[in-house]
């Protein structure tokens with residue numbers, strides 16, 4: 001995927017991985033299609049049966065592989081096809097959000113949305129809104145940051161190593 | 172177009188559908204095909220105009236055989252539409268159908284994006300994801316589960332009646348659940364039906380008694396479904412049977428108790444007559460009520476309220492049918508399929524204050540007028556106003572609570588026609604001058620337009636324009652003591668004041684007030700208009716997203732009687748096709764525990780909403796009952812040791828997709 005669209009004069013195009021539950025949000029996205037609504041082409045949809053299938057690791061993996069945003073779409077509370085899967089999602093994702101914040105991933109780069117099968121329009125507004133916001137934030141580039149952190153750690157290790165040698169010398 | 176297999180791993184066949192120009196018009200399908208051809212493992216990469224057509228499927232099957240393909244990826248429309256089609260194509264070629272992954276580049280790409288380069292890019296990314304993922308697919312089998320042969324129908328209006336009779340005539344046992352004291356629904360309120368003007372009761376009541384007399388139908392009126400458990404083919408439904416305080420098997424509906432009631436005069440508004448007449452606490456909705464059993468209303472019966480009545484009704488019943496000790500009962504029944512025919516609510520015209528409903532006694536709702544013109548209604552079909560006068564001029568206002576931004580946006584489909592019917596009947600009964608105020612006349616239906624023509628010839632007046640207001644402020648002699656309709660006549664081009672004696676508000680149709688609760692019980696969806704959502708607007712109009720649960724009639728959207736009956740027949744046919752097959756095939760996307768890896772932490776056990784996970788204390792391992800598991804994957808996401816795998820959604824498969832999408 002390119003970071004910059006061809007005609008957009010180098011405008012940053014965020015890459016957003018979207019996990020959609022089959023029964024509500026995926027269906028809503030189908031409906032948006034059937035209704036020929038137009039929205040930003042930046043999401044890449046991964047279908048799961050229920051939002052409750054989404055392991056926080058999937059979200060972390062997406063960020064660490066270079067996603068600029070992750071969108072998770074499920075049925076409205078009380079409407080999960082499997083009764084209560086989305087409640088579990090909610091709890092899990094609130095915890096994940098805290099962790100993401102510690103990693104410096106915040107400000108709506110991760111988003112949880114309830115979109116019912118009838119809300120094709122909401123798919124459009126949510127995607128457009130998220131793309132605009134993440135675009136304004138700029139690239140996340142976690143893989144790049146990992147590299148920086150790694151070299152920082154290496155540097156640290158080197159200096160620790162050096163100073164311990166020095167200490168040995170003094171003694 | 173064939174390329175050599177790139178890299179090791181299973182041999183993958185990739186196919187991209189042009190869908191005419193639906194996909195190819197926005198996505199550069201050739202570029203995507205080429206992109207896929209270069210990906211590791213891809214042995215065949217082809218495009219075709221219509222992949223879902225016979226030649227498209229045949230091409231896949233042949234390639235699988237000739238090239239020894241081991242995996243299949245098709246980029247086309249939504250898997251909700253054609254996943255099954257391509258699974259079958261795979262099976263035809265001798266490949267396990269679950270070695271297949273579908274990519275949705277139509278609903279999710281070509282139809283929603285305008286920038287061709289960006290849409291093509293998206294398609295390529297999604298295709299890559301599928302190709303990465305499909306390598307991890309495993310051979311799976313659909314499991315077959317036996318189906319309970321009985322059918323439940325919920326809602327006893329004309330839709331439910333027709334569906335129940337159809338299924339029962341096919342030899343199925345049917346349980347018909349109705350919340351009111353009698354079946355019949357809205358249709359039982361009408362005198363005549365449009366456009367044929369045939370008598371509603373004459374066509375409905377024989378069907379009602381057919382339900383009652385049918386050996387295959389169990390009728391539970393005055394009952395409500397409170398819980399649905401299980402899954403397609405094997406539902407367990409809990410039905411609450413409300414107490415009538417009358418023993419159904421003993422009562423013959425002779426009316427002796429009603430005559431004997433301590434209330435000598437009927438005092439309470441009669442719901443069936445839309446409050447235009449009164450009833451006693453013990454009542455029969457109407458003479459043809461089915462079951463023909465009286466009901467005692469606990470809100471108005473002295474005995475039930477205070478326990479201090481002489482109970483003359485009970486004494487009058489020689490069959491000893493009255494039972495004040497009756498309690499609510501809860502019954503559990505197994506059924507294979509459920510048909511929902513819960514109907515509609517008429518729009519409450521009070522919400523349009525400017526039409527004066529509830530303020531001016533001579534402003535009527537259309538349902539009230541249906542009772543007023545009904546030969547068995549409160550006045551025996553005589554049209555007299557609440558003040559006892561006979562109307563000389565009548566205004567019928569269309570689209571009350573329809574086609575209105577502030578209330579309901581939709582056209583309720585039946586109001587133009589029933590307004591014409593009422594215009595005809597009112598004119599016939601009263602000889603009054605009748606005006607119809609309409610926005611557009613909508614008469615699409617067999618012989619509907621002809622009926623409109625007939626009304627024009629009968630001298631009914633038609634004024635095009637949305638009525639602004641109904642009031643009683645007279646400006647001229649002629650208007651004194653009457654109702655004045657203020658309207659902009661958009662054909663004549665000026666504002667008119669039309670004095671009338673009676674106003675009829677043609678209420679639109681809405682979803683039932685409790686449609687949201689009902690849909691939760693049955694685990695189906697509602698559209699943004701509140702009506703139950705069909706699985707596909709064209710190809711699965713009576714199915715829902717819950718397999719085995721079907722919908723028919725006005726609960727799915729406004730419709731007239733013929734359409735309702737047609738849908739009810741269709742829903743019955745779908746239900747029959749399901750229960751007659753004797754078994755259902757279940758999607759194999761269930762979860763399982765890899766025993767060697769399970770640490771026995773039990774965190775999955777309470778997560779499962781279906782209690783499908785149990786803990787084997789001897790082995791200290793969790794285990795999942797495949798039949799109970801519905802395949803949500805919540806446990807797989809939660810297992811700390813990663814020892815729960817969800818078929819078709821294994822971690823490897825999803826990580827593969829993430830990697831593919833971002834690489």
Ligand code: FES
Nearest residue numbers: 021050074075080
């Ligand atoms: S099925 Fe949509 S959130 Fe569970």
